[in-house]
Amino acid sequence: MNRIKTYIRTVEQYIKKDVHNPLSAMTNLTYILLGWLAMSTNVVMGLLLICVGIASTGFHWTRKRCWHWFDIVMIYYMLATVATWLLFGNWGIPLGVIIGGGLHYMFVWLDEHGSSRRSHETIATLGIVCITIYTLQNTLYDGLVVLMWFTLALATGGIASYFQPDEDGKWYDVFHSAWHIFSGIGIYYLIV
Numbered sequence: 001m002n003r004i005k006t007y008i009r010t011v012e013q014y015i016k017k018d019v020h021n022p023l024s025a026m027t028n029l030t031y032i033l034l035g036w037l038a039m040s041t042n043v044v045m046g047l048l049l050i051c052v053g054i055a056s057t058g059f060h061w062t063r064k065r066c067w068h069w070f071d072i073v074m075i076y077y078m079l080a081t082v083a084t085w086l087l088f089g090n091w092g093i094p095l096g097v098i099i100g101g102g103l104h105y106m107f108v109w110l111d112e113h114g115s116s117r118r119s120h121e122t123i124a125t126l127g128i129v130c131i132t133i134y135t136l137q138n139t140l141y142d143g144l145v146v147l148m149w150f151t152l153a154l155a156t157g158g159i160a161s162y163f164q165p166d167e168d169g170k171w172y173d174v175f176h177s178a179w180h181i182f183s184g185i186g187i188y189y190l191i192v
Helices: 002-018 022-027 029-038 043-062 065-112 118-137 140-163 170-191
Strands: none
Touching: 022 029, 022 043, 022 170, 029 043, 029 170, 043 065, 043 170, 065 118, 065 170, 118 140, 118 170, 140 170
């Protein structure tokens, strides 16, 4: 029993010392798990969701700029590809990758000119486009279910930013980790 307690203490010390947002890093497993499940329906969409999970985990684990870029860019690719896939089926996937690439370069340019906060507005817009297309193609009830998950994600993300706009700290981590779970479920609903 003492070995287990020692092991747990060692892991806790490592996490406190080396992981910047431990809850947010761990809840990115939601994207990875749901991406793996989504691969039974659409391999490309499932892989994109897994890449979002890996990128976001890297960012919340290390808080390094390269991981932050990878995280934001993968969200652009994911949402742009979901929107075009919903519109055009599998033929829309290459178009979504092209649009995601354009958004990627826009983000890099904005980030280099000190306006990376615009990424939140771009992500929100892409989310609204995806939800609108999904709702128009399905029943209102289905659209409202997806909207509910994204609304929960936006609410918890907003609370996280309110408490700690610098995107660090305990309360940010708690609420932002809920964002990962809710947005992951919302994206999963869109692609399966």
